Amino acid sequence: LRTGFPEVIWGQDKTPEQITKIMTAMRDRTHVVMATRVTPGKAECIQQILPEVQYNDRARICAIVNQAKMPQRLGTIGILSAGTADLPVAEEAALTAELCGFQVERLWDVGVAGIQRLLSNRHVIDNADVLIVAAGMEGALPSVVGGLADCPIIAVPTSIGYGASFNGITPLLGMLNSCAAGLGVVNIDNGFGAAILAGQILRTASKLSNQPL
């Protein structure tokens, strides 16, 4: 992956043994080794072998963190989610961002059908340097946020919904067609990828700040 970010293992199609083995091999190379899409059952097996592994069950992430080497990076990532069912994806983004060393501000349950709740929490939008917005069903939240924010926005469609939401196709298409210009969209449920893109944006900012105009 990009230099300076955690080593990451895609945990979904791997056994606990495979994950444990890769984590062990990678742990000395870097300040964070993490595995995504780990179920509670798998996590328990992993922790039995490697007790220093921490597990966040909402984000479905296992990690070994070397706190001493942990970088502290410039910039705040605001993360919004439309509904409570979008939380696993939003938390995957939030925790990944934190493990990269960024400040994260969370704002859950601000779906567009209750616009007042979003408006009365505008400070989260205003404080952020980059925003990640996760939404399922019709996926309208990034468009509304796009009209309120003055920073880059990363939209994450989630597979939440039923019937004609087609496991995330509907919010994906909605986000790609947003009337708010300048959203970047990632794959369905890809909270991890959204965090890496956000992190890359902020790292570039750090580098740029040392360059003269």
Place this chain on the structure above:
Amino acid sequence: LRTGFPEVIWGQDKTPEQITKIMTAMRDRTHVVMATRVTPGKAECIQQILPEVQYNDRARICAIVNQAKMPQRLGTIGILSAGTADLPVAEEAALTAELCGFQVERLWDVGVAGIQRLLSNRHVIDNADVLIVAAGMEGALPSVVGGLADCPIIAVPTSIGYGASFNGITPLLGMLNSCAAGLGVVNIDNGFGAAILAGQILRTASKLSNQPL
């Protein structure tokens, strides 16, 4: 069609001669004969034969109206559109509703990426007894309106957009998956059908108001 509503001709696949002939045949039976999806060129031909035909080029509707027999019906239909490109569909709905005898209040260009403009025109939402909301691209407007209104909402996806809007499929899917409960959705670009459904809702209200609980 439903009793008391205008006679309507689907003008798209018909020649001016065919439309003229049907309008002539129907005009004595009812207070309004109208044809939808009529291009300016076709309208001109029709008006040369039947000078009493009125043409609205935004709504693409030709009509012969017998003002004397025109009913005045209970209730106001609020019609909102997200972008200027949605106007032909929104106006098809608005004019059809007016030709049915209803009061119409229009609110154009209140797309969700500029939420303040919608919020500062809330009175249109509050005054309406039924709302018709037309939007293309991601089709998010009905969800936001659904959280603000306390009346039935009819959502009309439009074929406006490009790329992954797929000629209206994206807003159609978005509206069907709205997180605001209780929207009724009609076919892509079907402003006419939305108006008829709104009219039917208000006519039912009139009938009900004479019934004791």
Place this chain on the structure above:
Amino acid sequence: LRTGFPEVIWGQDKTPEQITKIMTAMRDRTHVVMATRVTPGKAECIQQILPEVQYNDRARICAIVNQAKMPQRLGTIGILSAGTADLPVAEEAALTAELCGFQVERLWDVGVAGIQRLLSNRHVIDNADVLIVAAGMEGALPSVVGGLADCPIIAVPTSIGYGASFNGITPLLGMLNSCAAGLGVVNIDNGFGAAILAGQILRTASKLSNQPL
């Protein structure tokens, strides 16, 4: 949700514990707290903690009803279903409507391939102030009803069928293209949303009946 209607919990992606907790928190605020998409197993768990919860296994709804505060509302909602397999969706609509305080008239198993059964039960159509029509497979029932009724119709596609019914896409598309003007369509299997829209239509009627022309 809309004022005066039940508080509703989407039960599908929640544990019995989560549902119980939300029901307990909401029960004093309103006359009805209900949860949809609750399986029999989950319902049993819920009832063990909250014995006053009622469960309807056809509609898959759990509810705590404060009968004393229950409103009695103007208007009758007719609910039709095409096949017996559509019943869970049709009953979700029916029970939701009843929990909102409306009169409901049911007519099951009137699929279009046996048109006589529908015609010999026309009184249900004629008595209704709003109609909800649930159908799977080819979803043709709302079109036929649309030609017989003179009130608003809400069409609910169901995921019933196999092969090229594509879990409800086929009836959804059929309903959106109905040759009967003025149907409002909701998401696949969304009996709940249909009831809320029907309820909103009738509540608007009540409000309107106090307005002078």
Place this chain on the structure above:
Amino acid sequence: LRTGFPEVIWGQDKTPEQITKIMTAMRDRTHVVMATRVTPGKAECIQQILPEVQYNDRARICAIVNQAKMPQRLGTIGILSAGTADLPVAEEAALTAELCGFQVERLWDVGVAGIQRLLSNRHVIDNADVLIVAAGMEGALPSVVGGLADCPIIAVPTSIGYGASFNGITPLLGMLNSCAAGLGVVNIDNGFGAAILAGQILRTASKLSNQPL
């Protein structure tokens, strides 16, 4: 094609010269040479070279008929269409059937949103030995007819409609999922193929009638 039926040319992607040449080459081999999907302009060119060619502009068919050798075949084919816009497809079926030597009974404009018109013309259904039913939009007519008829039914989806009718996909899917068992479906707009299948059914009947049980 099948023995004893007309020789047929698919006219859509051919020039008038190509069609004329093939018709001339085939005319002596058989009692009927016909070309389908011929536009009026092409037909005029063809008739200038071969004046004995007859053109039916509704069915878009050119034909040279040797009336003397024309067979007279057993059985009546009833052909129904839902809307006036479905007529080109329905007439393609009707004229093809007649050029095969069958008796044809037409019933136009019996869409399901006006079920009474269909019911008051039931004799066409009752008299037919095979039925061809053409419908666009939601394509519901074959299902209703399937519940009324006691003979084989061939369903032809047409590309009539707009928005979510997707050029005939919606009625095609509707017909394949009909709740009336035992419909055979052909390709979108394939009136010709429907007639050939109907003809094959009736020819088989003729052959069978000479077989002992």
Place this chain on the structure above:
Amino acid sequence: LRTGFPEVIWGQDKTPEQITKIMTAMRDRTHVVMATRVTPGKAECIQQILPEVQYNDRARICAIVNQAKMPQRLGTIGILSAGTADLPVAEEAALTAELCGFQVERLWDVGVAGIQRLLSNRHVIDNADVLIVAAGMEGALPSVVGGLADCPIIAVPTSIGYGASFNGITPLLGMLNSCAAGLGVVNIDNGFGAAILAGQILRTASKLSNQPL
């Protein structure tokens, strides 16, 4: 269903108790009561309550047959299948046809990639009065048979295959676009519907054979 044919229950979404109850209720009305899509486990439960029920596990059909009243009908239905995996669908068609009283001739495993096996069994095609052809994957068999047979052909796409066969969509589309004119297509895996259509074709033949030209 159509007069004189078996009473049929769609067994897939029903419990053994429900199936048993309906079979019991229907059995005196008709010579055959049958249930389709019955798994072996369900069948065993049904047979424990109703020992006279016969079960065919390939066709997945349960039936109570009153052999005395069984009609013997004119005509032979040839049934072909492309691969062994298509057998459940082909046998559903075959057994349904036999329970309607028709003569059935089976020809299994004649997929188009081994054309010689089909050609060396041409007598099945030549002897049949109607053909039912089941195929999955690319669904090419009906086209080839269409060029060899001189009788009506009913094509049944099956959900057999993987990857881009999309659970039967690929053979369904292939059959609808067959270059052999005059195939009638039914829903994916709908062996039952194919048999009913074949039966209807032969019954019509019987009726016709008593009519003078």
Place this chain on the structure above:
Amino acid sequence: LRTGFPEVIWGQDKTPEQITKIMTAMRDRTHVVMATRVTPGKAECIQQILPEVQYNDRARICAIVNQAKMPQRLGTIGILSAGTADLPVAEEAALTAELCGFQVERLWDVGVAGIQRLLSNRHVIDNADVLIVAAGMEGALPSVVGGLADCPIIAVPTSIGYGASFNGITPLLGMLNSCAAGLGVVNIDNGFGAAILAGQILRTASKLSNQPL
């Protein structure tokens, strides 16, 4: 492109001037410069500037050939097409193969609904070292050929057909799901790509023939 093959220009989205300019620039580098997807009108313009350009209107290819440097390559490419409408694609393949220096044997109009014509021309299949098979509509021809041939087969779906052929999607899916193992499929209408793959296969053969086992 691959060494030793012609330089190729994709002519569809280029003006005659652009094509002329690129051809002129490339002509000295190689024995053949060719442009595909050139309409007759464009070809005429090109030939006015560069009279040595040859145009084949069936294959829609313009080429400048330096006959002296033309290689003569080992192997015969058999090219089959199902219908006459598939010829432009089949000829694009055939001419490209010839301009690469290969022997080509053509067999047109051997669609599967007339299997005898294919079988009585088996020698083309038996003589070929590689086969290219173009078919539209249901795209069944490659499967049948796959059962008869003992050489590599390249399947080219064409956009020929209407309705549910979806501009070539149906034959594309059919070919990918062929029950004949070992077909390689190229993009819809990509006769050019099929020829290049065939040529690469034969060139590899030439190279291999000099290698000891």
Place this chain on the structure above:
Amino acid sequence: LRTGFPEVIWGQDKTPEQITKIMTAMRDRTHVVMATRVTPGKAECIQQILPEVQYNDRARICAIVNQAKMPQRLGTIGILSAGTADLPVAEEAALTAELCGFQVERLWDVGVAGIQRLLSNRHVIDNADVLIVAAGMEGALPSVVGGLADCPIIAVPTSIGYGASFNGITPLLGMLNSCAAGLGVVNIDNGFGAAILAGQILRTASKLSNQPL
């Protein structure tokens, strides 16, 4: 739009008169007014009324630029395109970025089938602070660039291709599924939106550089 960026008009569905009118109204409010998707014919009409309008026919953009007020912004945007046919989209991005005040470095024709050309131009990737990568057909370029670059990447699918490229759906899906983590994807052909997102990223960097860690 976002503060400090040009005012933009979507030119595709507007007449030259409408565009001229909006440009005139906006020109005093800002340093740049621009219209996208303007054909050469429309541009000529616009320039006849407003001679100070500049037109770039590759980018299809009309603009009035007040050079004096033009900001000079921090950061370089690298823009890559896979094929020459992708240029209109890539240039729409490039010119929009320049009109926002950013430095742009272009690298055209570096499609993945000629990987050496991309590798020998790595300095463009290394110098950029943000990258925009446009590609049609299979859309693979962003994945390869993602493995080479250490800055944020915005992927733009183009509608270039034919057959199974489905007007840009194929590269869109490819980019969303990139094995390179952290790409942001925009709508098909949306060069404008990509530039705005890139600009927003760089503006955020500027703001951040004044913040202490």
Place this chain on the structure above:
Amino acid sequence: LRTGFPEVIWGQDKTPEQITKIMTAMRDRTHVVMATRVTPGKAECIQQILPEVQYNDRARICAIVNQAKMPQRLGTIGILSAGTADLPVAEEAALTAELCGFQVERLWDVGVAGIQRLLSNRHVIDNADVLIVAAGMEGALPSVVGGLADCPIIAVPTSIGYGASFNGITPLLGMLNSCAAGLGVVNIDNGFGAAILAGQILRTASKLSNQPL
């Protein structure tokens, strides 16, 4: 199958008993009998009955090999895979090729986001006479390889990925639209078919090498 290649059983929809029975029946006819898509559980059952069966759990293949009769064939098949999750498909291809008697060279984990790893293993590409390239997600690897190799390439899309990879549709479409001319594509996850096509290509080469130019 093609002469001289192993007899193959599609193991996925068969019981261990069925597989054992077919293997026993076929084993004397040929030097290799193999079954694909066999799970470890099934393999164990098979081996209990037939201990001479060898099982490769990565390739999911069971085989009985008569080493004495095993042919040794001319040519090397290079097999590349993009990610570790693509290995079952890549190994299915590799083992099938080896059981046909070919030399196989494997190169795993050379996805395009790490292009250097691919480039530093170019010798595998350069040594191969035919290449099989398996990739999931965006499926870009075959395009890059196509620009580096001078031999025929067979592309195998895998169902690896999530969200908008749609179980392999995305890499399938990507491969069909490759900007590298002359790839042959097989069905999703069809490692077996790719090996058979590769084998057929090399066998043709052997035959050709005995032919004079």
